[in-house]
Amino acid sequence: MAEAPLDDPGSRTLRRGLQVLDAILASGRDGLRVIELCRAAGLERATVYRLLATLLEGGHVARRGRFHYVAGPRLAAVAAPTALPNMAMRLAPVLERVSRACGDAAFAIVREGPASHCIARHVGTHPVQILVIQVGTRQPLGVGAAGLALLAALPDDEVDACIAANAQALPHYGGMTPERLAILVRATRERGWSVVGNHATQGVLAAGMAVRNAEGAPVAAISVASTLDRMPRERQQLLARWMREALAALLPNGV
Structure with missing residues (x-):
């Protein structure tokens, strides 16, 4: 089975999701706001929101308060x-x-x-x-x-x-x-x-x-x-x- 190219949509999404997750893990217990995640991962706000939705659903990310995102229970x-x-x-x-x-x-x-x-x-x-x-x-x-x-x-x-x-x-x-x-x-x-x-x-x-x-x-x-x-x-x-x-x-x- 041929390997997917590194710039195909699936690989890009995975890479971006890992960038967001790495930024959240590095932030510790305080977590990060969406605007801070955008800067840390170099991504647009809409992209970060889509990635967060998936990470939240899977339990890899959780909300702290109304605006901050922290590592979730699965981690x-x-x-x-x-x-x-x-x-x-x-x-x-x-x-x-x-x-x-x-x-x-x-x-x-x-x-x-x-x-x-x-x-x-x-x-x-x-x-x-x-x-x-x-x-x-x-x-x-x-x-x-x-x-x-x-x-x-x-x-x-x-x-x-x-x-x-x-x-x-x-x-x-x-x-x-x-x-x-x-x-x-x-x-x-x-x-x-x-x-x-x-x-x-x-x-x-x-x-x-x-x-x-x-x-x-x-x-x-x-x-x-x-x-x-x-x-x-x-x-x-x-x-x-x-x-x-x-x-x-x-x-x-x-x-």
Whole structure:
């Protein structure tokens, strides 16, 4: 099969898209406005808008505020693998402490683009353990309690991008919808921790809490899962307290 010439329309579009993406990545957390992207990439405004539309749709770029563009959720997966072993080791004592306090299984996840990735799990002492996910399990960010806690801790533009990227997959998780997930995000923010049931696994309810790094950015989350009859509101609140206390005691400066 003959190679496409370097100046064919497809190659030009790809090259321009990469120029825009490189400029956004170089801008860091503040991002760039469209006019700044035009100057950085040497492109017309209309061209930049078309490229941004595609990058936004794919989750490679996200909006920060009304006018700035930053790296999107899919790019988070690029750096994630190298950090996983250290993150899992740092969170393992937290999971052990929480699980020992409540008797149920505790889990830790990190974000990979619009997905959650379970990196650690600690089995409790209660006779019935709800091992809803295994280490290595990936699922849409937000369908489980830890993923919901992490999703709710992200900026609005990243939340919107993650929900949009997972829109087609969400119904496979207990009939979850983008609208329902947005409601759960708002409730989690108001409460300060997440609670979700009958979405990732039927007959199970779990509570979760985001974990932040030294700069205060949400980078992981932990959760506890059990059967519905073991998770009345009072116990959910107690689990949230145990998770908060474990994080404060063992990771006072962030993970």
